[in-house]
Amino acid sequence: MRTTIRWSSIALAVALGNGLIATQAVAQGEGFVEGASATLSNRTFYFNRDFRDNVGQSKREETATGFALHFQSGYTEGPVGLGADVLALAGIKLDSGRGRAGTGLLPVDNDGSVPNEYSEIRGAVKANFGGDTVLRYGYHLPENPVIAYEDSRLLPNHYFGYSITNTSIDGLFLEAGRMTDRGEMNDSAEYEDPYGFSGGDIDHDKVTYLGGTYEFSDNLSASLYTSKAEDLWKRHFAGITHTAELGNGLNLTTDLAHYHTSDDSPVGEEFGNKATSLAFTLGAGFHDFTVAYQRMGGDSGYEYADNAIYLANSVQVIDFNAKDERSWQARYDYNFEGMGIPGLSFMTRYVRGSNIDTDFVGIDRDTRWERSTDLRYTIQRGALQGLDLTWRNATVRQDAGLDGGDIDENRLIASYTWTLL
Numbered sequence: 001m002r003t004t005i006r007w008s009s010i011a012l013a014v015a016l017g018n019g020l021i022a023t024q025a026v027a028q029g030e031g032f033v034e035g036a037s038a039t040l041s042n043r044t045f046y047f048n049r050d051f052r053d054n055v056g057q058s059k060r061e062e063t064a065t066g067f068a069l070h071f072q073s074g075y076t077e078g079p080v081g082l083g084a085d086v087l088a089l090a091g092i093k094l095d096s097g098r099g100r101a102g103t104g105l106l107p108v109d110n111d112g113s114v115p116n117e118y119s120e121i122r123g124a125v126k127a128n129f130g131g132d133t134v135l136r137y138g139y140h141l142p143e144n145p146v147i148a149y150e151d152s153r154l155l156p157n158h159y160f161g162y163s164i165t166n167t168s169i170d171g172l173f174l175e176a177g178r179m180t181d182r183g184e185m186n187d188s189a190e191y192e193d194p195y196g197f198s199g200g201d202i203d204h205d206k207v208t209y210l211g212g213t214y215e216f217s218d219n220l221s222a223s224l225y226t227s228k229a230e231d232l233w234k235r236h237f238a239g240i241t242h243t244a245e246l247g248n249g250l251n252l253t254t255d256l257a258h259y260h261t262s263d264d265s266p267v268g269e270e271f272g273n274k275a276t277s278l279a280f281t282l283g284a285g286f287h288d289f290t291v292a293y294q295r296m297g298g299d300s301g302y303e304y305a306d307n308a309i310y311l312a313n314s315v316q317v318i319d320f321n322a323k324d325e326r327s328w329q330a331r332y333d334y335n336f337e338g339m340g341i342p343g344l345s346f347m348t349r350y351v352r353g354s355n356i357d358t359d360f361v362g363i364d365r366d367t368r369w370e371r372s373t374d375l376r377y378t379i380q381r382g383a384l385q386g387l388d389l390t391w392r393n394a395t396v397r398q399d400a401g402l403d404g405g406d407i408d409e410n411r412l413i414a415s416y417t418w419t420l421l
Contacts, residue, residue, distance in 0.1 A: 035074015052406035146227035148307035174212035277312035286338030368398030
């Protein structure tokens with residue numbers, strides 16, 4: 001889901017996107033079937049969120065297993081190659097109940113019950129022009145700072161619309177698109193509006209976006225994006241990532257991200273915001289040490305949907321995105337390959353927020369904090385090679401009226417992917 005800093009995955013996403021497009025360009029000459037690929041992924045997820053304020057639901061606790069089939073065709077031969085992709089998703093309840101539902105793993109019916117299973121299948125058509133331009137219509141899994149799918153529960157959510165990407169200039173990845181609908185992570189129902197805001201006079205929020213990333217060198221990249229969500233806001237993003245080699249096995253990565261959101265909503269709503277984060281990560285062999293600072297400004301907090309918040313202090317439970325909030329983070333990562341245990345990694349972090357505008361949010365306490373820990377192991381050999389096991393723990397302390405109040409949380413995740421084609 002994330003590496004050291006959530007928004008620093010831009011460079012990785014662009015690299016993967018460039019690699020995918022390059023692969024598709026080759027596949028264009030191989031043919032629709034010959035260039036096809038398919039994977040089947042399984043994820044079994046236990047989620048427990050304990051609300052400590054004794055207000056409303058006391059806890060959410062569910063266990064489920066899910067399957068995601070990704071099929072990507074190659075392209076027909078010729079100057080314009082045509083192809084098609086399919087995404088099939090299925091979730092199965094293992095344990096739940098009316099008083100414990102709502103984790104995001106499973107749908108919840110109107111009477112509070114949870115169905116035994118849910119499934120859906122989505123498709124997309126695509127065209128490759130000259131090997132460096134791809135036009136797509138249908139389902140999308142976008143991953144950029146202004147609209148990004150989420151995969152933090154059982155199954156990924158997805159968007160419906162059309163897009164175009166281009167890599168004709170070396171080092172430059174460009175994309176534009178319009179997403180008109182969105183499918184939830186835990187629901188097989190019909191698509192809904194992309195951002196799902198329905199208050200006041202807001203009745204649609206189609207998202208149009210344009211932007212890209214340029215890699216100046218292996219150590220420096222920058223991203224610029226702009227977008228418009230109808231009846232909500234206009235949003236712009238600028239980000240830069242730089243890694244300096246310090247010698248003696250040390251390196252320093254600097255991540256700077258900035259959002260500017262202008263309100264475009266009916267009277268009675270407010271989305272105007274300026275959000276900035278700056279993070280420094282010192283890499284020392286198998287150790288990483290990170291410090292980050294984030295601040296909110298403007299007339300409201302930072303509103304968003306899914307994973308479209310590429311800021312340093314947007315972490316497991318809290319995003320530290322309330323109006324006027326300031327937050328600091330200290331984080332430590334260790335790769336146990338340094339102790340002869342490849343595949344095992346550890347992360348712990350502490351983030352504290354302050355200066356929240358309590359009058360605007362309607363709370364009493366202007367500070368909060370989150371402490372979270374990840375322990376992850378990928379089996380390296382044997383019959384279970386490739387099986388990924390993750391434990392995520394988080395403790396949150398904040399005002400009872402803010403983002404669920406005080407929370408203790410545990411997630412246990414086992415995942416595996418089969419390559420079918």
